[in-house]
Amino acid sequence: MKFSNSDFHPMRWSLAAACASILLSSVILYSSSEYADFTQKDRRAAQSQINDARNRLTMARQDQENLSVFSQEYDTLETNKIIGDDHRLDWMEGLEKLRNQNLVIDFRYNIAPQKIYAPQPAIDGGNFDIHYSETKLQFDLLHEGQLLNFFDALRSQIKGLYQLQGCTMQRVVTDEESATAAGTHIKAECSGGWITLKNRNAQP
Numbered sequence: 001m002k003f004s005n006s007d008f009h010p011m012r013w014s015l016a017a018a019c020a021s022i023l024l025s026s027v028i029l030y031s032s033s034e035y036a037d038f039t040q041k042d043r044r045a046a047q048s049q050i051n052d053a054r055n056r057l058t059m060a061r062q063d064q065e066n067l068s069v070f071s072q073e074y075d076t077l078e079t080n081k082i083i084g085d086d087h088r089l090d091w092m093e094g095l096e097k098l099r100n101q102n103l104v105i106d107f108r109y110n111i112a113p114q115k116i117y118a119p120q121p122a123i124d125g126g127n128f129d130i131h132y133s134e135t136k137l138q139f140d141l142l143h144e145g146q147l148l149n150f151f152d153a154l155r156s157q158i159k160g161l162y163q164l165q166g167c168t169m170q171r172v173v174t175d176e177e178s179a180t181a182a183g184t185h186i187k188a189e190c191s192g193g194w195i196t197l198k199n200r201n202a203q204p
Helices: 014-077 087-099 143-159
Strands: 106-111 128-141 160-173 184-199
Touching: 087 106, 087 128, 087 143, 128 143, 143 160, 143 184
Parallel strands: none
Antiparallel strands: 106 128, 128 184, 160 184
16 A cells, blocks of 8 residues: 555644654653652652651660769769769768777778779770879778778778778787787788769869
8 A cells, every 4th residue: 555645635634643642752751750750759759758767766865864873973972972083081980980989999091092003904084084092091900800890890981982902911929028918910001093083074
């Protein structure tokens, strides 16, 4: 079947409409694909923002819970005079109270001025400076058990953190001339110190 030029004349508008329809369909399909990609990207971005907001909210809640816990621990340490300034007078008062309890025959003590503590191995003190007040204790004892009772009372009755480093004991050789009415059988000397934490951000 053959077409002449005269046959195309009445069909040209139909052909033009068909071509326009194909072109319009192609444009619509392309636009739809682009819009779908854009919508998908926008949805992923929105989901990412939602996830980020959820994570920030979770972290904020955890920080709030941690702050509550740490605040209670901080208050406890402060009440027990582990955080704060030098509590030398309080320690001396506490030792004198122990003296009145007659836990040992007698004892003498010397509390050195506070200084920066450098533990070995080194530890990270965070926002706190670690201070140390070296304390020497000399005892007159009837028996070794008195020394243990004394340090048990020290830790339970005196607020603060006392770190005992060690003790040396020497038995007293007595005879009729040197024997004392107090009955001192052992002399002991102990070294250690009080540890306190000083918040660098605390107001002077």
